[in-house]
Amino acid sequence: MGAGLNKNNSAGVIPALCIVKWPVASNPTAIDFAPADRPAELSAPAIIQVRDVLHRYASRTALNGVSFDVRPAELFGLLGPNGSGKTTLFRILSTLMVPTSGTAIIAGLDAVREPGVLRRHIGVVFQSQSVDPKLTARENLWHQGHLYGLRGRELKKRIDEILTRAGLLDRANDRVETFSGGMQRRIELAKGLLHHPEVLLLDEPTTGLDPGARRDLWQYLGILRDQERVSVIVTTHLMEEAGRCDRLAILNEGNLVALGTPQSLTREIGGDVLLLEARDPQLLADHIRNKFHIDATVMSNQVRIEIENGHRFVPDVVEAFPGEIQSLSVSKPTLEDVFIHRTGHRFWDEDAERAAEEKGKNTKKSTKH
Numbered sequence: 001m002g003a004g005l006n007k008n009n010s011a012g013v014i015p016a017l018c019i020v021k022w023p024v025a026s027n028p029t030a031i032d033f034a035p036a037d038r039p040a041e042l043s044a045p046a047i048i049q050v051r052d053v054l055h056r057y058a059s060r061t062a063l064n065g066v067s068f069d070v071r072p073a074e075l076f077g078l079l080g081p082n083g084s085g086k087t088t089l090f091r092i093l094s095t096l097m098v099p100t101s102g103t104a105i106i107a108g109l110d111a112v113r114e115p116g117v118l119r120r121h122i123g124v125v126f127q128s129q130s131v132d133p134k135l136t137a138r139e140n141l142w143h144q145g146h147l148y149g150l151r152g153r154e155l156k157k158r159i160d161e162i163l164t165r166a167g168l169l170d171r172a173n174d175r176v177e178t179f180s181g182g183m184q185r186r187i188e189l190a191k192g193l194l195h196h197p198e199v200l201l202l203d204e205p206t207t208g209l210d211p212g213a214r215r216d217l218w219q220y221l222g223i224l225r226d227q228e229r230v231s232v233i234v235t236t237h238l239m240e241e242a243g244r245c246d247r248l249a250i251l252n253e254g255n256l257v258a259l260g261t262p263q264s265l266t267r268e269i270g271g272d273v274l275l276l277e278a279r280d281p282q283l284l285a286d287h288i289r290n291k292f293h294i295d296a297t298v299m300s301n302q303v304r305i306e307i308e309n310g311h312r313f314v315p316d317v318v319e320a321f322p323g324e325i326q327s328l329s330v331s332k333p334t335l336e337d338v339f340i341h342r343t344g345h346r347f348w349d350e351d352a353e354r355a356a357e358e359k360g361k362n363t364k365k366s367t368k369h
Contacts, residue, residue, distance in 0.1 A: 047072045047199060047231045048093070053102035055088050062088040063099070064254040070199075070233060075225050077245035078235040079335070081347055084251040086235045090203050093233065094124045107198045120148065123192030127203045131187050133177035137168055140176060140187060141194055148195040162190045166220070182213025189220065193230070200224065202234045206241065218244050239335045239347070250339060257342040262335060269333040269341055272310030276303040276317070277327045284324050291320055299346055306333075306341070 046069035055063040063085045070076045078086040091097040093104055095115035104111040109118040131140050138159055145155040163169040166186040171179070176187055185205060192200055202221075206214040218241065224230040225246075234245065242248055243262045250258040250265075258265055278284040285296040285303045292313075297304050307313050310330045318325055339347045 044072045046070060047074075047107060048076075048233070049103075049105040050089075050093075051103045051105075053089065053092060053099050053104060055085075055092065055097070055099045061254050063092075065102070066249075066251070066254075066256045068249050068256065068259055070231055072231055073225050073229040075221060075232045075234070075244070075246045077242045077248045078233065078251065079237070079239075079242040079248050080235075080251035081237055083253065085254040086251050087203065089251070090201060090233075090235050094122065094201050095119060120195065121198050123195070123197035123200045125188045125192045125200070125202045125205055127205075127207050129184065129188070131176050131184060131191065133184075134175060136173050136175055137163060137179075137187055137190075138172040141190060144191045144194050150195070158194060162194055165193075165223075166190045180213070181209050182216055185209060185213065185217060186220070189217075193224070193228075198231065200230050200232045202232065204235055204237070206236075206238070214241075237347075242335055248335075250335075250342070252339070252343045258338055265338045266333045266335065269306055269337055271306055271308035271333075272330050273333055273337050274303075274305040274307060274310050274313070274317075275329045275331075276305070276325050277301070278303060278324050279326065280324075284321065287321055287324070288317065292317070297344075299340070304340070306337075 048070035050069070051067050053063050053066045054061070066085070066089065078089060080086045088097065092099050093106065093111060095111050095118055098112050106118055107121040109121065111118055132143075135143075141159045141162065142155065145151075145158065150158065159172075160169065163172050166189065168183060168186060168190070171183070176184055179187070188205075189200075192202075206217055209217065221232055221234070225232060234241070236242055245262065247261050248259070248265065249256055260268075276284060281298045281301050281303050285298050288294065288296040288303065288305070294305060294307060305313075314328065314330060318328075336347050
């Protein structure tokens with residue numbers, strides 16, 4: 001995998017098994033919607049089973065009883081803002097961290113009890129670069145292959161095959177430092193796929209890439225799913241990328257707040273979303289609730305309303321409160337709206353971001369002491 005882990009170093013990465021049982025309440029807000037366009041995969045056993053995973057850092061709970069399944073040949077997204085717990089979950093799935101309690105079964109193997117064996121079945125591409133820029137593309141893959149016991153003709157054949165898949169065979173003998181950001185990311189993917197893994201784990205793989213390289217990467221992930229039958233898990237904080245996934249697990253402050261296809265999750269809200277700007281948003285929200293008996297919330301100095309046939313409601317609300325509304329917009333629900341609907345705050349909430357940063361600082365201080 002991209003991190004260069006081998007079967008002999010599991011003792012150095014995974015500490016002795018010590019699981020503390022904490023009481024975890026089930027999460028009734030997470031609803032799984034079956035994708036109608038992939039019926040053949042629904043009856044297949046899950047390739048990944050995450051059950052009641054809880055993890056604590058000192059006094060902070062990073063994951064609070066998270067559970068979900070990933071199906072074979074599925075492109076699955078972990079969506080959440082900073083501090084949501086998606087990076088902690090990624091590290092648990094990639095065998096770099098032991099959860100406080102709960103289980104993660106990948107390809108029939110326990111991530112805690114069988115990390116060394118499991119690493120031969122998964123590929124991992126971390127957010128930070130792991131390729132050596134001074135080596136050629138072929139040399140990077142040659143060293144990676146040795147970590148998995150590949151040698152000689154077998155390894156050469158696999159390197160040529162994976163470089164062809166990545167569209168980089170003609171650059172095989174060029175140093176990676178001469179590659180564009182998108183090409184370097186493809187070499188990272190090639191490293192993670194060299195040993196024919198059943199599952200590929202990607203931690204925010206498009207960080208630092210331009211829009212064209214991001215589009216190419218996601219097209220390649222679709223090819224891996226459809227042609228190679230690889231199950232892919234991607235962590236992201238970008239709504240556009242999350243919308244490309246077959247299904248999503250949306251995390252917030254360590255809790256799984258939504259689970260399903262992007263289309264089904266947005267249909268859950270229904271209707272339209274209105275955003276109204278006013279001199280006094282709170283006063284306008286109170287007036288709307290009192291007159292129309294509908295829910296109106298204030299977020300970032302805007303009044304937000306979820307309503308059927310929003311375009312028909314616009315003339316009524318404007319005429320009812322002349323001079324109070326400065327501007328408005330009407331749109332169909334997005335994944336951002338799903339997040340707001342489930343959590344009560346925006347995806348990028350400055351107050352929540354500051355609170356998460358303070359928690360992180362306090363955790364580091366308590367760890368030092």
